[in-house]
């Protein structure tokens with residue numbers, strides 16, 4: 001039996017993690033939760049890599065950091 005071609009789903013779409021610099025207050029809970037994804041700029045605020053997240057493990061880490069961010073400054077975006 002032939003399989004139907006796979007259609008792109010939301011799960012297949014590349015996702016990036018972004019920090020809203022106007023909301024970020026520099027608590028760095030994000031860097032504690034996901035050091036691989038969050039760095040600190042020279043003003044002490046969080047920065048993220050300018051690339052799509054690599055796989056479900058990174059997406060889960062980014063979601064976890066977003067859930068713990070006290071300022072709700074972290075978003076996962078297409």
Ligand code: SF4
Nearest residue numbers: 024025027028030069
């Ligand atoms: S936890 Fe949220 S507010 Fe704090 S540094 Fe990270 S992104 Fe910014």
